[in-house]
Amino acid sequence: MAGPGGQLSLPEDLNRRLLNNLEPREWVRPPVNYNKSMTAGAAATTPLVHPKWHGDFWFLLQTLITKDFRVRYRNMSLGVLWSLVNPLVMMGILTVIFTKVFPNPNIKHFPVFVLCGLVPYSFFTVAWTTGTTCIVDNASLLKRLPVPQEVVPVAAVLSNSIHLMIQIAMLLAIVILFGSGINVNWLWLPLIWALNLVFICGLALITSAMHVYIRDTRYLVESANTVLFWLVPIFYPVALIPQRFQHLYLLNPLAALVSELRQILMDGSAPDGSTLLQSALVSFVTLGVGSIMFQKLKASFFERI
Amino acid sequence: MRQRLAGFFRPARRERFCALRDVTFSVGPGESLAIIGHNGAGKSTLLNLASRLCNPSEGVVTVEGKIAPLLELGAGFHMDLTGAENVRVNAALLGLTRREFHARFDDIVEFAEVGAFIDAPLRTYSTGMLLRLAFAVAVNIDPDILIIDEVLGVGDEGFFQKCLEKIIGFRRAGKALVCVSHSMEMVQMLCDQALWLEGGEVRKMGPVNRVVEAYRDSYSKQRATADSVPGVAASVTRA
Numbered sequence: 001m002a003g004p005g006g007q008l009s010l011p012e013d014l015n016r017r018l019l020n021n022l023e024p025r026e027w028v029r030p031p032v033n034y035n036k037s038m039t040a041g042a043a044a045t046t047p048l049v050h051p052k053w054h055g056d057f058w059f060l061l062q063t064l065i066t067k068d069f070r071v072r073y074r075n076m077s078l079g080v081l082w083s084l085v086n087p088l089v090m091m092g093i094l095t096v097i098f099t100k101v102f103p104n105p106n107i108k109h110f111p112v113f114v115l116c117g118l119v120p121y122s123f124f125t126v127a128w129t130t131g132t133t134c135i136v137d138n139a140s141l142l143k144r145l146p147v148p149q150e151v152v153p154v155a156a157v158l159s160n161s162i163h164l165m166i167q168i169a170m171l172l173a174i175v176i177l178f179g180s181g182i183n184v185n186w187l188w189l190p191l192i193w194a195l196n197l198v199f200i201c202g203l204a205l206i207t208s209a210m211h212v213y214i215r216d217t218r219y220l221v222e223s224a225n226t227v228l229f230w231l232v233p234i235f236y237p238v239a240l241i242p243q244r245f246q247h248l249y250l251l252n253p254l255a256a257l258v259s260e261l262r263q264i265l266m267d268g269s270a271p272d273g274s275t276l277l278q279s280a281l282v283s284f285v286t287l288g289v290g291s292i293m294f295q296k297l298k299a300s301f302f303e304r305i
Numbered sequence: 306m307r308q309r310l311a312g313f314f315r316p317a318r319r320e321r322f323c324a325l326r327d328v329t330f331s332v333g334p335g336e337s338l339a340i341i342g343h344n345g346a347g348k349s350t351l352l353n354l355a356s357r358l359c360n361p362s363e364g365v366v367t368v369e370g371k372i373a374p375l376l377e378l379g380a381g382f383h384m385d386l387t388g389a390e391n392v393r394v395n396a397a398l399l400g401l402t403r404r405e406f407h408a409r410f411d412d413i414v415e416f417a418e419v420g421a422f423i424d425a426p427l428r429t430y431s432t433g434m435l436l437r438l439a440f441a442v443a444v445n446i447d448p449d450i451l452i453i454d455e456v457l458g459v460g461d462e463g464f465f466q467k468c469l470e471k472i473i474g475f476r477r478a479g480k481a482l483v484c485v486s487h488s489m490e491m492v493q494m495l496c497d498q499a500l501w502l503e504g505g506e507v508r509k510m511g512p513v514n515r516v517v518e519a520y521r522d523s524y525s526k527q528r529a530t531a532d533s534v535p536g537v538a539a540s541v542t543r544a
Contacts, residue, residue, distance in 0.1 A: 055398075056397070056402035063393055064397070067386065140380060146358055302359035
């Protein structure tokens with residue numbers, strides 16, 4: 001700080017320098033008709049926080065995604081290899097159990113079959129959990145910088161997708177390894193994964209906003225994920241679900257995704273049109289509900305995080 | 306029973322605390338306002354409102370233009386990332402577009418003067434270097450309103466001089482400054498107007514030198530009364 005004797009310790013002189021074209025003025029009350037009734041009425045119509053954020057949403061989103069990714073892998077020696085270890089270990093265990101302990105002779109290439117379920121499931125659980133806690137985790141940032149808060153859950157979900165790319169590459173490699181070759185229906189893959197991302201972003205917007213108000217939400221999400229392991233066709237085929245429940249069962253976009261992945265990668269056929277349409281509908285409705293809920297709840301985030 | 310259940314699910318309603326009451330002011334282009342007062346007087350709450358981080362429960366806050374708030378050292382910074390990576394994150398958070406970021410990155414690094422540390426993780430930085438980086442980003446995003454909460458104090462004199470010049474140029478260009486500080490010298494150097502808050506209400510508002518003088522007067526008076534009747538202080542502690 002400016003010490004005595006230096007040229008900085010001459011406030012009068014400096015202020016003159018500062019203000020040589022801005023005459024210091026007596027304080028004038030601003031021309032606002034300030035009275036209680038008016039301001040009380042205005043409080044209700046005060047625009048939401050950050051009415052004008054002059055930034056570049058996509059640049060911010062991309063920056064936050066790469067930031068998350070860098071932070072996650074900076075201090076690891078094995079780095080991204082970890083994203084291959086977990087599904088491979090699970091694939092090994094489930095394959096041993098469901099081919100040796102409870103044999104399933106009807107399912108060809110059980111490792112590929114089970115991996116088609118594990119990759120979407122593990123991505124879903126990790127992305128949803130990080131997406132749920134992200135607002136609270138980033139409290140220090142959100143309380144100090146006026147950014148559009150919805151970017152945070154979306155970035156949290158999407159930052160896991162780099163992880164996902166690696167796992168999908170591994171899945172495709174194993175599919176080829178087991179002899180089911182590449183077919184033209186692989187072109188459906190980007191679409192069905194994109195729908196899944198839309199669905200998870202919607203869920204994350206809902207639960208991250210809820211988590212700010214009720215901190216038990218996180219445990220609710222974790223329990224839901226455990227239950228989901230059994231409600232998604234990971235180690236059993238969709239065909240085992242009784243016919244009259246199948247429609248209901250496939251309303252879950254994650255179950256639909258697994259079923260579509262198996263159709264594309266193992267049967268080499270196009271995904272079922274009605275299932276695809278249905279999961280698109282559910283995903284976008286979830287995103288819509290999530291956006292509206294988040295918009296409504298974000299006004300009081302500041303007081304609660 | 307019902308009551309107990311309700312109490313369990315709904316955390317006990319805290320008594321409402323009014324952090325600011327009847328505070329009205331405006332800061333126009335080229336003007337600068339200092340907010341002074343004791344701890345807990347509502348200074349930071351006022352800056353939070355001005356930064357559009359939260360909404361007032363009553364009243365109106367109107368902010369026109371791009372804001373660069375420097376409310377806490379290292380807000381939005383990640384200690385494991387390098388200086389350069391953090392500059393990118395912070396610039397994007399403060400609202401730079403990709404093109405603006407690439408155009409201004411060199412200016413930011415040059416202004417921060419952290420040398421080769423720009424590629425070192427932030428946890429190796431000193432507090433002063435953190436300030437340099439944060440301030441360099443904040444002023445280089447070309448904001449219309451700069452909001453500073455007591456952070457300039459950790460910089461060395463050379464850097465402070467540089468900040469001062471930047472802020473002077475800033476105000477000449479018709480930008481506004483709102484700052485909070487406990488250092489009256491700094492307040493007098495940076496600002497032409499001051500607002501003295503006490504218990505969430507405006508105690509005095511006007512040209513900076515006059516407000517600072519009054520603030521100092523009341524402070525020395527307070528100390529004088531406390532010194533002359535030590536019994537008062539003692540009885541308070543006993544109670």
